[in-house]
Amino acid sequence: MRRLHYGMNVSADGYIAAPGDDLGWSEPSDALFQWWLDEERAISLFLYGRRLWETMSSYWPTGDRRPGATPAEIEFARNWRDTPKVVFSSTVAEVDWNTRVVTGDAVAEITRLKAEDGGPMRVGGAAIAAAAMRSGLVDEFAIVTHPVLLGGGTPFFTRLDSRVRLDLVETRTFPGGVVLTRYETRR
Template sequence: MQPLRYSINVTLDGCCDHRTIGPDEELHRHAVENLERADALLFGRVIYQMMEAAFRPQPGVEAEARPDWMAPFARTIDAAKKYVVTSTLDRVDWNAEIVRGDLEKAVQQLKQQPGRGLFVGGVQLPMALAEMDLIDEYEFVVHPIIVGHGPTLFAGLAKYVDLKLVDRLELGSGAVAMRYEPRRQPSAC
């Protein structure tokens, strides 16, 4: 079974609004490494549309004022297979297909396909997946800033998730990427 991995940038006070954290080369390099560990990306509608607007190549249009060091991330996310969880979009393209119906069952089926893993992004979809105990690895890239507003990560989570630290990486910006796995109770057989 392939793992479902989640990574998100967050401030010291828990804000997960992507506009509060400035991009840098090392952070994007790290994100590319994460994406390359997955065979497909799982997005909700909001993240899918945000990523598509920012990174889908437009014929005849140069990337608007994008630094050269963002190109590997843009190429990687453009080429990736994408699954989009949505009840409002009728169709998607950009190497994507819609996931409808029972979310838990659909994600379990994706995880059972052969491969290196799936990568999920965003805020709302990962919260639902965490409550279903479907995320196998969490990575929080904690940035040394306090912004004093939200949205905050996992606000309203209905289920306690106990994690154990499995890896830690300090970035030159002062951000720390901490990777965790859930402590799961052995199933009774």
């Protein structure tokens, strides 16, 4: 059975995007970018909602060919293109870069994918992650907290119907006061 991970850069007040879907507040240090690269290399399938898909696919298909791209950015772009992806959307018609679109029930599809043999999956995007959280499908949370208050925007966590117990499995501090806390869902 596959594991499902959910991890994002988060403001200190719990948002993954500022109002207007602004992500400019979370510039990663080289050490943090390398950590994200190492995490992404371990993932065998990315699960995206439409908005995060549009953000990622607008940059990473050619991220390795951009002037000044670092070795880590080059590797991230190559890994992103090569890793299979699923986009959950009723409006995205065309995809590329080892990707397929699912227009039906996201929770049913994630449940089916989790039941398969294979490496871990990462869910990204607030709406799709919220559906996975409410359904008890997320096995691991990586919360990368940046020292900034946004005052609103898109929250990392969704409203849940019941309590979810977590076990702390890792903490780490990165340059600039960024702190990783990684938890596993207690089953």
